[in-house]
Amino acid sequence: MTEELVLVEELQNPATRDRAFKELVRQYKERLYWHIRKIVLVHDDADDVLQNTFVKIFKNIQNFKQDSKLFSWMYRIATNEAISFINKRAKQNNVTIEEYHQQSASKLQSDVFFNGNQIQLILQKAIATLPQKQQLVFNMRYFEELKYEEISEILGTSVGALKASYHHASKKIQEYIKTQTH
Amino acid sequence: MDSKMKHNIPTEPGFELPEGYFDSFDEQLEEKLFFEKLPKSTGFETPSDYLSNFEVQVPKEPKQSKVISLVMPILKYGVAASLVIALVSTAFLMEWNNSSYENMYDNLSSQEVNTWLESYDGEIKSSDFIAVYEDEIIESENLPSTSLNISSIENYLNESSETELVIDEFY
Numbered sequence: 544m545t546e547e548l549v550l551v552e553e554l555q556n557p558a559t560r561d562r563a564f565k566e567l568v569r570q571y572k573e574r575l576y577w578h579i580r581k582i583v584l585v586h587d588d589a590d591d592v593l594q595n596t597f598v599k600i601f602k603n604i605q606n607f608k609q610d611s612k613l614f615s616w617m618y619r620i621a622t623n624e625a626i627s628f629i630n631k632r633a634k635q636n637n638v639t640i641e642e643y644h645q646q647s648a649s650k651l652q653s654d655v656f657f658n659g660n661q662i663q664l665i666l667q668k669a670i671a672t673l674p675q676k677q678q679l680v681f682n683m684r685y686f687e688e689l690k691y692e693e694i695s696e697i698l699g700t701s702v703g704a705l706k707a708s709y710h711h712a713s714k715k716i717q718e719y720i721k722t723q724t725h
Numbered sequence: 726m727d728s729k730m731k732h733n734i735p736t737e738p739g740f741e742l743p744e745g746y747f748d749s750f751d752e753q754l755e756e757k758l759f760f761e762k763l764p765k766s767t768g769f770e771t772p773s774d775y776l777s778n779f780e781v782q783v784p785k786e787p788k789q790s791k792v793i794s795l796v797m798p799i800l801k802y803g804v805a806a807s808l809v810i811a812l813v814s815t816a817f818l819m820e821w822n823n824s825s826y827e828n829m830y831d832n833l834s835s836q837e838v839n840t841w842l843e844s845y846d847g848e849i850k851s852s853d854f855i856a857v858y859e860d861e862i863i864e865s866e867n868l869p870s871t872s873l874n875i876s877s878i879e880n881y882l883n884e885s886s887e888t889e890l891v892i893d894e895f896y
Binding site for chain 2: 564568572573576577580581584586590593594597598601656657658659660662663664666667685686713714717720
């Protein structure tokens with residue numbers, strides 16, 4: 544039995560659940576945090592979403608049927624939580640989701656927890672101009688270096704569509720950076 | 726090697742290319758080189774020791790208390806408001822249709838309605854409906870003998886996953 548299967552069994556057993564959950568958090572908090580942070584950009588927001596993600600994982604672990612890897616299932620929850628967070632915030636601020644992304648990226652310069660150089664800042668602004676799905680695909684492929692098959696399992700999109708999405712995203716980012724740096 | 730064998734050796738290797746491969750090759754190479762020059766790190770930071778100190782605050786029995794706090798006022802005031810509307814509209818209809826009920830609305834003072842609402846203890850009995858609607862509208866034997874109280878409604882809502890989802894949406 545693999546380590547993941549053992550962990551899932553322990554998570555689904557009320558007697559071992561709490562201890563197994565602590566282990567799950569220890570193993571995955573960092574990867575999930577950075578995945579969420581790239582979507583919401585701001586540390587405090589990423590912290591909120593990460594908390595909500597783990598609470599949702601805890602509450603729904605009984606329903607995890609192992610149709611996908613545990614990692615993919617948790618990534619999917621984290622992605623959905625982050626997207627819902629963004630959408631809710633955009634609605635609260637009475638702006639479109641695209642405008643919200645761009646506003647968040649513009650604020651990075653004054654964010655104490657952003658220490659990127661000029662090109663990293665431009666790259667984040669360029670990503671913010673993309674449609675939400677393309678942002679996700681670009682972040683997962685470019686920064687997190689996930690395989691297309693893994694992204695496909697997380698987002699429920701075919702590998703072919705993901706490749707096309709990444710290609711479109713790359714083209715737009717390339718054009719954006721060129722216009723900003725020349 | 727005899728001439729027969731020579732004849733069987735293919736002159737082409739048999740490899741094939743995806744359609745338009747060389748047309749997009751330059752573009753793809755340029756894109757790859759462009760991103761090679763870009764940083765692979767984002768520049769995001771966290772407060773010191775944030776991740777090493779990170780703990781999840783899992784709420785104990787989060788649904789129960791939240792469901793009760795939302796459902797209680799909605800049900801209590803919703804039911805009370807419905808009964809008031811029913812009382813008022815029944816009286817209005819009776820007055821409209823039948824002169825014998827002419828004085829019924831007048832007799833039902835706002836003070837009486839208030840008194841009834843104040844004495845409302847969260848439990849609706851079959852007799853409450855009969856008192857309001859009269860026998861010709863609702864036959865008492867058609868009504869359940871058990872009374873419908875708030876805790877029964879809450880228990881039903883808590884056990885129903887569909888209503889739990891609806892309540893979760895509002896939460």
